[in-house]
Amino acid sequence: MKKITFIGAGQMAEAIISGVLNKGLFKPEAIYATNKGNPNQLAYLTTTYGINTSEKMADVVEESDVIVLAVKPKDKTEAITSITPYIKERAIVISVMAGVETATIETLLKKPVEVIRVMPNTSAKVGLSATGLSRGTFADDEAVRIATTIFEAIGSVVEVQEQDLHAVTAVSGSGPAYFYYMVEAMLEEGVALGLSEETTKDLVTQTIKGAAKMLDTSDLSPAVLRKNITSPNGTTERAILTFDQCEMKTAIKKGVRGAHRRSVELSQEDE
Numbered sequence: 001m002k003k004i005t006f007i008g009a010g011q012m013a014e015a016i017i018s019g020v021l022n023k024g025l026f027k028p029e030a031i032y033a034t035n036k037g038n039p040n041q042l043a044y045l046t047t048t049y050g051i052n053t054s055e056k057m058a059d060v061v062e063e064s065d066v067i068v069l070a071v072k073p074k075d076k077t078e079a080i081t082s083i084t085p086y087i088k089e090r091a092i093v094i095s096v097m098a099g100v101e102t103a104t105i106e107t108l109l110k111k112p113v114e115v116i117r118v119m120p121n122t123s124a125k126v127g128l129s130a131t132g133l134s135r136g137t138f139a140d141d142e143a144v145r146i147a148t149t150i151f152e153a154i155g156s157v158v159e160v161q162e163q164d165l166h167a168v169t170a171v172s173g174s175g176p177a178y179f180y181y182m183v184e185a186m187l188e189e190g191v192a193l194g195l196s197e198e199t200t201k202d203l204v205t206q207t208i209k210g211a212a213k214m215l216d217t218s219d220l221s222p223a224v225l226r227k228n229i230t231s232p233n234g235t236t237e238r239a240i241l242t243f244d245q246c247e248m249k250t251a252i253k254k255g256v257r258g259a260h261r262r263s264v265e266l267s268q269e270d271e
């Protein structure tokens, strides 16, 4: 792979660019990016990562082996239509757009291009994305292998049936935001209880890291790991009882369901 191009230069593109550079999968000279009309952001990416940027589609797309679509779903038609004239034969198009089906992308491309759809998350920036991947009609095993290599440089990859990408989006695509939401609440309360914001953040961050490592390495289920912390009539029991009274588990399930529903809606929206 000699040239990889990002159509869209926002949060997700930056997270992937930063991740693949950290892993040494691409040299900065091999990476190209463009956006709709924000030259400052392109200049920032060039300065920060040393990659090539241009406002001209032809500059970034021509001769590119891999084209990553990292625009919002609402911008898909304009973005895809504008790359079509410049795509070379055998280029692979990888879409990170939530809810946009490979069939929709194939139709907009108007030629039999190998399309791979992925759902990463922003932890790509630190090499810890959890990415779901599925293949379009024309994508062969080699295209899947190339996309898997790119996204394994920024975390883990699992191939799923395309209809299951809605669930992947609801669980791990949006997932980091759910944990940040919980951290916001814990930070506010730690500070209200007299700790400094910095100390609370350090404590909470280390606690999440530890819990993640326990989940990753222990044979015990999350429920058992939780029960192991919960002494009878102790502090954790009081917290969990309060969460139950607030129906927190139901709220979380409803949130995940809502994200899933929204992903399905996005796949049905024209623009």
Ligand SMILES: NC(=O)C1=CN([C@@H]2O[C@H](COP(=O)(O)OP(=O)(O)OC[C@H]3O[C@@H](n4cnc5c(N)ncnc54)[C@H](OP(=O)(O)O)[C@@H]3O)[C@@H](O)[C@H]2O)C=CC1
Binding pocket: 007, 008, 009, 010, 011, 012, 013, 034, 035, 036, 037, 038, 041, 070, 071, 072, 073, 075, 078, 079, 082, 096, 097, 098, 119, 120, 121, 122, 173, 174
């Ligand atoms: N953020 C996340 O956690 C995740 C996001 N995604 C998906 O990634 C995609 C991008 O999200 P995110 O990075 O957060 O969005 P951002 O808003 O940060 O970035 C969107 C980018 O698309 C550019 N753009 C819009 N229209 C065009 C166009 N016609 N041609 C070229 N570039 C265009 C914008 O340019 P300009 O600034 O000039 O308007 C901007 O650079 C979305 O589809 C989202 O569903 C997937 C997984 C996780």
Ligand SMILES: O=C(O)[C@@H]1CCC=N1
Binding pocket: 098, 169, 173, 174
């Ligand atoms: O909120 C969104 O639409 C995107 C998709 C997954 C995470 N963020």
